[in-house]
Structure formats: structure tokens, C-alpha cells
Amino acid sequence: MxxxxxxxxxxxxxxxxxxxxxxxxxxxxxxxxxxxxxxxxxxxxxxxxxxxxxxxxxxxxxxxxxxxxxxxxxxxxxxxxxxxxxxxxxxxxxxxxxxxxxxxxxxxxxxxxxxxxxxxxxxxxxxxxxxxxxxxxxxxxxxxxxxxxxxxxxxxxxxxxxxxxxxxxxxxxxxxxxxxxxxxxxxxxxxxxxxxxxxxxxxxxxxxxxxxxxxxxxxxxxxxxxxxxxxxxxxxxxxxxxxxxxxxxxxxxxxxxxxxxxxxxxxxxxxxxLPVPRALTVLRGELAGLLADPAHDAVEQNFVSAVLTDRVRPIDGMRRLQTRFAHAVALTHEPSVVADRGEASYAQRLHSRSDSEVVGSFLEFVRNGVGPSERESELIAEVVSEQAASERQA
Structure with missing residues (x-):
């Protein structure tokens, strides 16, 4: 039998x-x-x-x-x-x-x-x-x-x-x-x-x-x-x-x-x-590399789970990933470089800093060690100045 x-x-x-x-x-x-x-x-x-x-x-x-x-x-x-x-x-x-x-x-x-x-x-x-x-x-x-x-x-x-x-x-x-x-x-x-x-x-x-x-x-x-x-x-x-x-x-x-x-x-x-109608693939790397690397051509139609290693979590990462991998269904962020926070608490690190420096420090904290760009620093300073002027008038 x-x-x-x-x-x-x-x-x-x-x-x-x-x-x-x-x-x-x-x-x-x-x-x-x-x-x-x-x-x-x-x-x-x-x-x-x-x-x-x-x-x-x-x-x-x-x-x-x-x-x-x-x-x-x-x-x-x-x-x-x-x-x-x-x-x-x-x-x-x-x-x-x-x-x-x-x-x-x-x-x-x-x-x-x-x-x-x-x-x-x-x-x-x-x-x-x-x-x-x-x-x-x-x-x-x-x-x-x-x-x-x-x-x-x-x-x-x-x-x-x-x-x-x-x-x-x-x-x-x-x-x-x-x-x-x-x-x-x-x-x-x-x-x-x-x-x-x-x-x-x-x-x-x-x-x-x-x-x-x-x-x-x-x-x-x-x-x-x-x-x-x-x-x-x-x-x-x-x-x-x-x-x-x-x-x-x-x-x-x-x-x-x-x-x-x-x-x-x-x-x-x-x-x-038995056949596998749609294979599963796990990709790891920075988003720009995953989107451009020809080594991934063979898996473009697979179900894809991506582990992004960018230092800063990319904005709209899943949508951008799906422009190449139409069946991308899962995304996680595991930065390849993790900032050293030191032993001081967040409050201690902000002590005696200006408002602009506090905002910049916050961006650096949430973006894994990447502080504000030059343009972002200009915008922060502008917003802080406008807020201070508004408070003086009140």
C-alpha cells in the first residue's frame, strides 16, 4: 500500500x-x-x-x-x-x-x-x-x-x-x-x-x-x-x-x-x-541598497520581509519598498549603528541647554545619534525665536 x-x-x-x-x-x-x-x-x-x-x-x-x-x-x-x-x-x-x-x-x-x-x-x-x-x-x-x-x-x-x-x-x-x-x-x-x-x-x-x-x-x-x-x-x-x-x-x-x-x-x-506558489524572502540592508541592488532581481515577486538597517528609520519605508517588491508584507527597523547614550539620563543631558539645543538633542536621540541638518537647525532656530517673541507680547 x-x-x-x-x-x-x-x-x-x-x-x-x-x-x-x-x-x-x-x-x-x-x-x-x-x-x-x-x-x-x-x-x-x-x-x-x-x-x-x-x-x-x-x-x-x-x-x-x-x-x-x-x-x-x-x-x-x-x-x-x-x-x-x-x-x-x-x-x-x-x-x-x-x-x-x-x-x-x-x-x-x-x-x-x-x-x-x-x-x-x-x-x-x-x-x-x-x-x-x-x-x-x-x-x-x-x-x-x-x-x-x-x-x-x-x-x-x-x-x-x-x-x-x-x-x-x-x-x-x-x-x-x-x-x-x-x-x-x-x-x-x-x-x-x-x-x-x-x-x-x-x-x-x-x-x-x-x-x-x-x-x-x-x-x-x-x-x-x-x-x-x-x-x-x-x-x-x-x-x-x-x-x-x-x-x-x-x-x-x-x-x-x-x-x-x-x-x-x-x-x-x-x-x-510540492510547489511553492510564492516563495518567502527576508532581506536585510539599508533601504536605498535594497531598492537598487540587482542581486535582488530574482526575488522581486516573492513575499518579502525587510529588515532596514538605516541609522534613521526611513519615512514611508513600506510604500517605497513596494515600488520594487510588490509583495513586501513586513518591515522592521534594526539600525546597524546604535548611538552610545552614555550613563547620564536624558534630563541630565539637557541641563543648561538652550531651547534650540534641546530640540536638536531630541532629534539626535530619536534618530539614533543623527542630529539636525543645517537646514533643520535653521528652521528650529526660527520657530524658537517666533515662539519667544509671541510669549513676550503676551
């Missing part, structure tokens, strides 16, 4: 105020092409199908188009809900969808009830663990301590292993949406599955880590939640998101895992690249 492992579609997410619906539609269409070209039997999607618990109609249209394309290409679909999804909305009419080869697992009581799909070697059992928030599901399982996500998933996997034991050695695939790490590997494990800003919301109080050892047993564990691909073990992997949703993900490849199960269980696992 040939399985394509994907996750974290986040249909409906915006990128710095820009809709991503058209781009994710392109990528999911390409995923259907992979199904056709590689003779994929099953596509598994491990949570966060939508970006919101209340998706817009257009998001449902994109999902419908994607699922239709996958089914027409010849694969069945098994998906489960993530922490961004509404389990109720995603699972609506899932019973009827299952009759058409679209299996949506969103209810806790379904986690140890497999979707059974046969190949030439016999049945393959697909278990979907929907995202289970401990505070919301602990009342469903009397007598089981569920304060952490690891405890919830440990209990879920024990129920799955008990069910597998009753099925005479059938091959198994588990879908789960969680932050899973190789705890024994120390800090390296955290680096391997490093989360970006769009992933740091799986619990209200921060990250809730789950040891990879919790998932021992199945032939393959298809993980979701981390947006970059990652291999915790041969049979425990993250596919990452199919689209870049943060500049922190810009260097991470986009694609899916092609997993082959043979008669004995897990066979070969290959990475399959």
Missing part, C-alpha cells in the same frame, strides 16, 4: 493580511497530481485541516475541491481534527462521507475504531486520534489522570494497542496532532521539531510536549502540528504544512511523505516536494 502523509493545511489562514486560499488550492491540486502519478492508495491528513473553528464558505470550497481531486485521482482519504479545527464542523456527516472513501475522524470515542483498507497483503488499520485537549476530554475517561497531553495520548495509544492485539497482526497507521519530541535526545530533539510562531498555540499555557515513545507499536505514525518536516524515527514523522505560513518557515521544504507498506509492515519512505 502506498500512503501519502500530509498535515496542517490551515485552509483559510491569512498571511500578513493576504488571503492564502488561491495558493493552498494550487498546492492541494498538485498533491492530487502526486496521487495520480505515484499511484497512491491513501492520503492521510493529520489535523488542522482548517485554520479556524468557523471557516468561511470559501474555505469549504477549497477543501471540497481538494478532496474531489484526490478521490478522482484514485486515493481514499483519512483525516482527523487538529487544535485549529472545530471537530463538530469538520466531522459533520462524516458517516456518509466514509461511504465514499473519505474518512473523517473527529470524536474521541472513534480513536480505537480503525478505518480498514485492504491491499494485496490484507488489511491496513488506520487509527485517527483527534486533537484531545485534556481539560475538555478528561471527563470522558473515568479513573484516568489527564492533566497533560502526554497522558491523554498515552491512554489513547494504549487503547489502540489493545485493539491491534485483537486483530491478529494487521499492519497499522496512526494519525495524531501533537508536539512530539525524542525526549531522550535532549535539546537536539527540540531543535529537530522547532515550532514557529504559527504553531505555539496547542495549549493555553504554552507547549505541551509528548515523548515519541508514547507512539511505539504501529508500523507508521503520521504526525501533524509542526510545520516543518521531521523524522523522529523511521516510522514516526511530521510532514509539515504544504504551504509557508510564516517567514520563520521560509527555509523549510514543502511536501509530503510517501510511505510504502509491504507484507511485513513499513517499507520505503520517500519525500515528495
Amino acid at each position: 502506498r500512503i501519502l502523509h500530509s498535515s496542517d493545511w490551515h485552509i483559510g489562514r491569512t498571511f500578513h493580511g493576504h488571503s492564502t486560499l488561491a495558493n493552498v488550492s494550487v498546492v492541494l491540486g498538485a498533491l492530487a497530481d502526486v496521487v495520480r502519478e505515484r499511484s497512491i492508495d491513501v492520503v492521510v491528513v493529520s489535523g488542522d485541516i482548517f485554520d479556524s473553528a468557523t471557516p468561511a464558505r470559501e474555505a469549504y470550497d477549497v477543501l471540497t475541491e481538494a478532496i474531489r481531486g484526490i478521490r478522482q485521482a484514485g486515493a481514499q482519504v483519512v483525516m482527523t481534527s487538529g487544535n485549529h479545527d472545530s471537530a463538530t464542523r469538520l466531522g459533520f456527516q462524516s458517516e456518509w462521507a466514509g461511504l465514499s472513501g473519505i474518512h473523517v475522524i473527529t470524536r474521541p470515542e472513534q480513536l480505537d475504531v480503525p478505518v480498514v483498507i485492504d491491499d494485496e497483503y490484507g488489511p491496513v488499520l488506520f487509527y485517527g486520534i483527534p486533537y484531545l485537549e485534556p481539560a475538555l476530554v478528561r471527563h470522558l475517561f473515568d479513573g484516568v489522570e489527564m492533566r497533560r497531553h502526554a497522558q491523554v495520548l498515552g491512554y489513547a495509544m494504549q487503547r489502540i494497542r489493545d485493539d491491534i492485539a485483537r486483530r491478529d497482526g494487521a499492519r497499522t497507521v496512526v494519525l495524531s496532532h501533537a508536539f512530539v519530541v525524542n525526549v531522550g535526545a535532549g535539546a537536539a530533539a527540540l531543535d529537530e521539531t522547532e515550532a514557529t510562531d504559527v504553531e505555539r498555540d496547542i495549549t493555553a499555557g504554552g507547549l505541551d510536549l509528548v515523548p515519541a515513545s508514547v507512539f511505539e507499536g504501529p508500523d507508521y505514525v503520521a504526525l501533524g502540528h509542526i510545520h516543518g518536516r521531521s523524522t523522529l524515527a523511521d516510522g514516526i514523522r511530521y510532514s509539515g504544512a504544504p504551504l509557508h505560513y510564516s517567514f520563520g518557515e521560509a527555509s523549510k521544504p514543502r511536501g509530503a511523505w510517501l510511505v510504502e507498506l509491504d507484507a511485513g509492515g513499513l517499507g520505503e519512505v520517500q519525500w515528495v516536494d
